Amino acid sequence: MEKMINIIGGRKMFLALILFVIASVCLFTGIAQFGDWGEFCKWLFGIFAIGNLGEHVGKQFGGKANE
Numbered sequence: 036m037e038k039m040i041n042i043i044g045g046r047k048m049f050l051a052l053i054l055f056v057i058a059s060v061c062l063f064t065g066i067a068q069f070g071d072w073g074e075f076c077k078w079l080f081g082i083f084a085i086g087n088l089g090e091h092v093g094k095q096f097g098g099k100a101n102e
Contacts, residue, residue, distance in 0.1 A: 048083070055079065058076060
């Protein structure tokens with residue numbers, strides 16, 4: 036499992052992709068509307084990007100992420 040997570044790009048990306056797949060299944064089965072799906076994906080990958088930004092800024096300025 037760890038090897039697969041590393042191939043995909045890390046834990047955050049792995050989780051984002053799983054949530055994207057779940058949202059897409061909900062869209063194709065009629066549980067969600069296209070607008071809802073688009074909004075969810077926008078927020079999902081926005082949160083992913085901000086999380087990565089925070090991690091890299093923390094590493095650069097000597098936060099706990101360096102350890």
